[in-house]
Amino acid sequence: MQDSVNSIYKILFSFLRCAVTDSDTPTAKLTPEEWQKLFVEAKRQSVLDVVYTVFKKLPKENLPLKPLLMRWAAHAEATRDMNKRMNAEAARLTEVFSKNGRRTAVLKGAANARLYPDPLSRQCGDIDLWVEGGYESVEKLLLDLKLIPEHEVTSCRHHIHMPKNEDGVTVEIHYKPASGNPYKDGELQRFLNKEILNAELVPEGFYSPTIKFALIMQLSHLQQHFYSMGLGFRQFMDYFILLKHSTESERQEVSAIMKKLGMDKACSAVMWMLEEIFGLER
Numbered sequence: 001m002q003d004s005v006n007s008i009y010k011i012l013f014s015f016l017r018c019a020v021t022d023s024d025t026p027t028a029k030l031t032p033e034e035w036q037k038l039f040v041e042a043k044r045q046s047v048l049d050v051v052y053t054v055f056k057k058l059p060k061e062n063l064p065l066k067p068l069l070m071r072w073a074a075h076a077e078a079t080r081d082m083n084k085r086m087n088a089e090a091a092r093l094t095e096v097f098s099k100n101g102r103r104t105a106v107l108k109g110a111a112n113a114r115l116y117p118d119p120l121s122r123q124c125g126d127i128d129l130w131v132e133g134g135y136e137s138v139e140k141l142l143l144d145l146k147l148i149p150e151h152e153v154t155s156c157r158h159h160i161h162m163p164k165n166e167d168g169v170t171v172e173i174h175y176k177p178a179s180g181n182p183y184k185d186g187e188l189q190r191f192l193n194k195e196i197l198n199a200e201l202v203p204e205g206f207y208s209p210t211i212k213f214a215l216i217m218q219l220s221h222l223q224q225h226f227y228s229m230g231l232g233f234r235q236f237m238d239y240f241i242l243l244k245h246s247t248e249s250e251r252q253e254v255s256a257i258m259k260k261l262g263m264d265k266a267c268s269a270v271m272w273m274l275e276e277i278f279g280l281e282r
Contacts, residue, residue, distance in 0.1 A: 008037045013277050015042075015051045016233065020117060020241060021278060025057045035064040039072065045233035046123045052076040053118045080120040085167045086110055090127050091205025093171065100141060103132040104207055105199035107174060108218060111208040112238045115245050123234060126170035128159070129206075130177050130196060135160075138175040147173075178217045179224050184261045191257060192217055211246045215254045216261075218242065223266050233277065239270060240278045 011034065017023040030038065042048040052072050055063060063069055090106050097104045105111075107130055113122040131138050139160060142148045148162055158176040165171075177192040192213060199207040209217070218239060222231060243251070258267050274280040 008034070008041055011038055012041055012045075012047075012051070012233075015054050016047060016237065017278055018054045018057065019050045019121075020237065020244075023279065025054065027062075029062050030064070032065055032068075035068055039064075039068060043075075047233050047237060048072070049076040049079040049121045049123055050116070050118075050237065053121050076121065079123055082124055082168070083110070083113060083120040083122065086124050086127055086169055087204045087206075089165060089167065089169045089171065090129065093127075093129055094206040096145065096147075097131055097141075100145070102141065103197065103199070105130045105177075105196050105209050106206045107177065107209065108214075108221070108238065110204065110206065111202075111214070112241060114202060114204055114208065115241050122238075126172055128172050128174055130174040133175065135175045138173060142173060177213075178220050188216070188220060188261055191261075211242060211250055212254055214242050215239075215246065215250075216257060216263075219258065219263055219267055219270065222270060223263070236270070236273050236277055240274050240280060243274070243280070 011026070011028070011030065014023075014026045014028075015038075018025055038051070039048070042051045052075075055069075055072075064072065087110055090110050094104050094106075107128040109124060109126070109128055113119045113124065116122050131141070133141065139148075142160060142162070143150055148160065158179045159172040159174040162171040162173060176189065177196050178188065195213040195216075196209055198213070199209045202208045222235060222239065246254075255264075255267070258264050271280065275282070
């Protein structure tokens with residue numbers, strides 16, 4: 001049983017590497033049972049549609065049987081459509097807040113997706129949109145703009161939930177750029193609040209934070225998930241993509257900041273995972 005599980009992960013890793021790096025196309029011809037297991041695990045890890053991007057590189061005889069192939073294709077098309085809707089909503093809200101004099105930036109999600117070889121293949125969740133001003137000011141603005149229902153504000157320690165829109169898009173308005181760091185949260189927040197001001201408007205119509213911001217903020221996010229909800233391959237893939245878009249000087253600067261924030265051990269663990277899954281160069 002364990003050998004079977006390990007073999008499916010090896011197959012999944014080979015597809016993910018092919019999708020986001022220049023590694024060779026998988027050559028093994030999978031059995032229908034292996035294809036089914038690969039589908040189930042890729043879906044569980046929220047990387048189903050990234051795996052699907054490799055299919056166009058495979059010989060016809062190496063593709064899954066038609067019923068599973070059609071099911072996979074339908075899922076991938078639905079993901080592409082949802083990514084377009086999310087980009088449109090992020091751009092719309094960016095304009096709304098800009099007209100009201102507020103800086104914004106999309107955290108994680110759509111900001112990560114645009115860096116993928118196929119930006120519409122990343123399986124999406126909700127939009128995490130930072131809006132400057134702090135909790136009370138942001139909440140008042142959301143109420144004034146009627147973006148959230150009065151007397152039904154749903155918030156946590158760093159964001160406010162907006163109701164799902166008619167396109168099925170859910171938005172979390174962040175009044176803090178990150179949930180926190182269990183060790184040195186004050187220093188983390190000061191760095192992020194300063195660095196997020198360097199976010200740039202991207203062709204998709206929203207502001208995207210710098211790579212330095214993303215590497216620090218998202219490692220902090222990975223730490224939080226490790227202690228609570230657990231981590232999936234999509235989150236590791238996001239971090240791999242960020243690293244591939246970073247420069248040597250950016251990585252050195254970020255590494256020094258992580259050491260000051262007590263995040264270096266978590267960083268080492270993530271780097272090990274990225275080497276195992278994606279073959280990240282040392």
